[in-house]
Amino acid sequence: MSETSPKLRAELEGIPTYKPGKPAAAGGPVAYKLSSNENPYPPLPGIMESVTAAASSFNRYPDMACTGLMNELSERFAVPLAHLATGTGSVGVAQQLIQATSGPGDEVIYAWRSFEAYPIITQISGARSVQVPLTPGEVHDLDAMADAITDRTRLIFVCNPNNPTGTVVRRAELERFLDRVPGDVLVVLDEAYREFIRDPEVPDGVELYRDRPNVCVLRTFSKAYGLAGLRVGFAIAHDRVAGALRKTAVPFGVSQLAQEAAIASLRAEDELLGRVGSLVCERTRVVDTLRGQGWTVAETQANFVWLRLGERTSAFAETCERHGVVVRPFSGEGVRVTIGENEANDIFLKVTEAFRKEP
Numbered sequence: 458m459s460e461t462s463p464k465l466r467a468e469l470e471g472i473p474t475y476k477p478g479k480p481a482a483a484g485g486p487v488a489y490k491l492s493s494n495e496n497p498y499p500p501l502p503g504i505m506e507s508v509t510a511a512a513s514s515f516n517r518y519p520d521m522a523c524t525g526l527m528n529e530l531s532e533r534f535a536v537p538l539a540h541l542a543t544g545t546g547s548v549g550v551a552q553q554l555i556q557a558t559s560g561p562g563d564e565v566i567y568a569w570r571s572f573e574a575y576p577i578i579t580q581i582s583g584a585r586s587v588q589v590p591l592t593p594g595e596v597h598d599l600d601a602m603a604d605a606i607t608d609r610t611r612l613i614f615v616c617n618p619n620n621p622t623g624t625v626v627r628r629a630e631l632e633r634f635l636d637r638v639p640g641d642v643l644v645v646l647d648e649a650y651r652e653f654i655r656d657p658e659v660p661d662g663v664e665l666y667r668d669r670p671n672v673c674v675l676r677t678f679s680k681a682y683g684l685a686g687l688r689v690g691f692a693i694a695h696d697r698v699a700g701a702l703r704k705t706a707v708p709f710g711v712s713q714l715a716q717e718a719a720i721a722s723l724r725a726e727d728e729l730l731g732r733v734g735s736l737v738c739e740r741t742r743v744v745d746t747l748r749g750q751g752w753t754v755a756e757t758q759a760n761f762v763w764l765r766l767g768e769r770t771s772a773f774a775e776t777c778e779r780h781g782v783v784v785r786p787f788s789g790e791g792v793r794v795t796i797g798e799n800e801a802n803d804i805f806l807k808v809t810e811a812f813r814k815e816p
């Protein structure tokens with residue numbers, strides 16, 4: 458047998474692996490998964506039906522152009538078809554955006570801590586991550602991010618609301634930032650949690666992109682629409698960027714099941730957004746209760762809360778698990794906890810109450 462092994466690109470050395478939220482423990486008394494920001498509601502019957510119908514022909518390739526879904530999105534967001542691109546979740550689209558813009562020697566700027574996929578997809582491309590710390594209030598430091606731009610900068614992620622802190626940047630500061638970014642640098646507004654926002658001062662990226670050819674909006678069906686397992690997301694951007702996304706797409710990446718489910722979800726939007734409304738009410742209850750218990754909680758506009766627990770992070774996550782809820786710890790920093798079923802949120806709040814009283 459040969460001693461050698463296939464040569465791999467040096468960039469793959471030391472790539473942090475994506476840590477998926479832990480599944481809820483099987484076999485325990487109760488087990489709720491609050492670790493991946495998923496939608497706790499099961500699929501709507503009508504959406505199940507369209508997926509089941511599509512399942513009868515999965516011996517065929519899907520519609521590569523996602524025609525039906527693209528038409529639906531074009532109408533829903535009042536954008537031309539040429540400004541749309543779909544992909545295997547918005548993470549898939551984000552990776553295509555990096556592929557299309559950045560390579561060895563280039564720089565990708567994003568806040569930190571933010572979405573953990575950013576460092577991974579940046580490093581795979583060979584580009585360098587430029588991480589700009591969040592402010593003490595856990596918000597994007599847009600001035601510092603603009604200051605970090607060099608002539609090697611190709612792409613900037615703005616995660617709004619930010620994962621894992623839930624914090625937002627508002628209209629005036631975001632517009633001021635966009636005005637400072639050179640036109641040849643792509644700004645990606647990652648709006649995975651857009652539907653959970655209730656603060657009217659948070660701008661809709663789709664309005665910001667219209668007169669800015671260097672802005673790309675990322676949206677997903679994984680969170681508010683409850684299709685995380687089907688892998689479909691999309692981007693809205695001007696022709697050049699959307700065209701680059703079509704070039705970098707994995708052929709037939711979005712399955713027909715995902716396409717049909719996404720179309721059915723857009724048609725059932727009122728009902729789905731009603732569920733989002735209930736989750737937002739739960740979010741208010743959870744945040745108010747935490748504050749009543751004495752916790753400092755950054756204002757969240759997403760379907761999760763962030764507790765900066767520092768050294769106590771792992772101990773807290775383990776305690777939650779013993780009580781039947783799985784949360785997402787970032788060791789030494791804090792925990793991100795999804796707003797889930799009411800009973801799950803109750804268990805989490807019992808743990809926080811007890812933990813608060815510990816010396």
Ligand SMILES: *Cc1c(COP(=O)(O)O)cnc(C)c1O
Pocket residue numbers: 494545546547548549572616620647649676677678679680685688689690
């Ligand atoms: C969950 C999430 C996504 C969506 O991922 P999908 O690939 O669409 O499932 C994108 N960005 C952020 C910040 C997220 O938290």
